[in-house]
Amino acid sequence: MKVTVVGAGAVGASCAEYIAIKNFASEVVLVDIKEGYAEGKAMDLMQTASLNGFDTKITGSTNDYSPTAGTDVAVITSGIPRKPGMTREELIGINAGIVKEVSGNILKHSPDAIIIVVSNPMDTMAYLVHKATDIPKNRIIGMGGALDSARFKYRLSDALECPASDVEGMVIGGHSDKGMVPLISKAVRNSIPVSELLSDEKQNWVVEETKVGGATLTGLLGTSAWYAPGAAVSELVRAIAQDSKKMFPCSALLEGEYGLNDLSIGVPCILGKNGIESIAEIELTDAEKNKLTESAEAVKKTNGLLDSVL
Numbered sequence: 001m002k003v004t005v006v007g008a009g010a011v012g013a014s015c016a017e018y019i020a021i022k023n024f025a026s027e028v029v030l031v032d033i034k035e036g037y038a039e040g041k042a043m044d045l046m047q048t049a050s051l052n053g054f055d056t057k058i059t060g061s062t063n064d065y066s067p068t069a070g071t072d073v074a075v076i077t078s079g080i081p082r083k084p085g086m087t088r089e090e091l092i093g094i095n096a097g098i099v100k101e102v103s104g105n106i107l108k109h110s111p112d113a114i115i116i117v118v119s120n121p122m123d124t125m126a127y128l129v130h131k132a133t134d135i136p137k138n139r140i141i142g143m144g145g146a147l148d149s150a151r152f153k154y155r156l157s158d159a160l161e162c163p164a165s166d167v168e169g170m171v172i173g174g175h176s177d178k179g180m181v182p183l184i185s186k187a188v189r190n191s192i193p194v195s196e197l198l199s200d201e202k203q204n205w206v207v208e209e210t211k212v213g214g215a216t217l218t219g220l221l222g223t224s225a226w227y228a229p230g231a232a233v234s235e236l237v238r239a240i241a242q243d244s245k246k247m248f249p250c251s252a253l254l255e256g257e258y259g260l261n262d263l264s265i266g267v268p269c270i271l272g273k274n275g276i277e278s279i280a281e282i283e284l285t286d287a288e289k290n291k292l293t294e295s296a297e298a299v300k301k302t303n304g305l306l307d308s309v310l
C-alpha cells in the first residue's frame, strides 16, 4: 500500500504520522509546494520510526509528483485552513484551484489512485474532483463524517461520563457547522439508546456542541485542528488497505440515494479495496430527513460557486 498525502501542513503531517504508527502501509509520500517542507516533515517523522516501532517509509517532495507514481490512495489536504470566525465555505476561492490542480497531478502519475479529499469546503471540493476528473465515483471519498462522528462520540462520552469506546454514533450530512446531522436517535452506549440515558436537554447539548466542534477548536487554536482529522483519515485509508468493508460516513457522489442527486455529501459508506464499495441507505426520522435535505441544499449552493474553476 502506497499512500500520497498532498499538503504537508498540520493535517497532512498528522495523517502521515497516524498512517505510519498504525503500520499498515509500506510507503507514505508527502508533497507540498513550500520548498523543503515536505522533505523536512518526512525526515522528522522517519526519526520517530525506531521510537514508535513502525516500518512505513515516509519521504517528502517539493511539488514533484514523480515520486508518487503507483500510489494506491492519495489524500488531498493542500489549501488554506480557516481562521477563528470563518466558515469552511469562505475557503472556496483559494482551495478550489489548488484541489483541481492537485487531483490532476496525482492522476497523471497514478491513474488508478483512490482520492480522499480533506481540504475545505470538503463536500464541494469532493464534488469538484468528480467534475474535474473522469475517475469512477467509488474512487473519490470526502473525509468529514468520520471526524464529525468522532467528535460526536467525544461529546456523548462526556455527557454520559463514560469512555468514548463505550458509545456508537454517526454524523451524516454536510461537513459544515449548520449542515451536520448528528444521528442522536441512533446513538447508543453498549446497545442502550442514549435517549434512555440522557435528558432531552443534554442530548440537545451534545448535538449542538458536535456541530460546532471544529469552530470551537479553531477558536482555541487560532487555526483548524489536526490530530483528530489526521486520525480519521488514517482510519479510512486503513479500511481501504485492509479491504475491511467497515462503515464510515463519507462524502459520496449521490445518484438518487436518500432522494438526492448530483452532489457529494456525508452518508454511511462501506469502504474496501475499491474505495466506496457501497452506500448504506438507513432509515431516518422525518426530522433527520428534513435536516439532510436542507444540508444538501446548502452544499449545492456552495457547489454553484465552482463555475469559475470548472
Ligand SMILES: NC(=O)c1ccc[n+]([C@@H]2O[C@H](COP(=O)([O-])OP(=O)(O)OC[C@H]3O[C@@H](n4cnc5c(N)ncnc54)[C@H](O)[C@@H]3O)[C@@H](O)[C@H]2O)c1
Residues within 6 Å of the ligand: 006, 007, 008, 009, 010, 011, 012, 031, 032, 033, 034, 037, 077, 078, 079, 080, 081, 082, 091, 095, 098, 101, 102, 117, 118, 119, 120, 122, 143, 144, 147, 175, 223, 224, 225, 226, 229
Ligand atoms: N475535512 C476535514 O474534516 C478537515 C479537518 C481539518 C482541516 N481540514 C482542511 O484541510 C486543509 C488543510 O488544513 P491544515 O490545517 O493542514 O493547513 P496548513 O496550512 O497547515 O497546511 C496546508 C498545506 O498545503 C500546502 N499547499 C498549498 N497549496 C498547495 C499545492 N498547490 N500543492 C501542494 N501543497 C500545497 C501548504 O504549503 C501547506 O503546507 C484546510 O483546507 C482545512 O480547512 C479539513
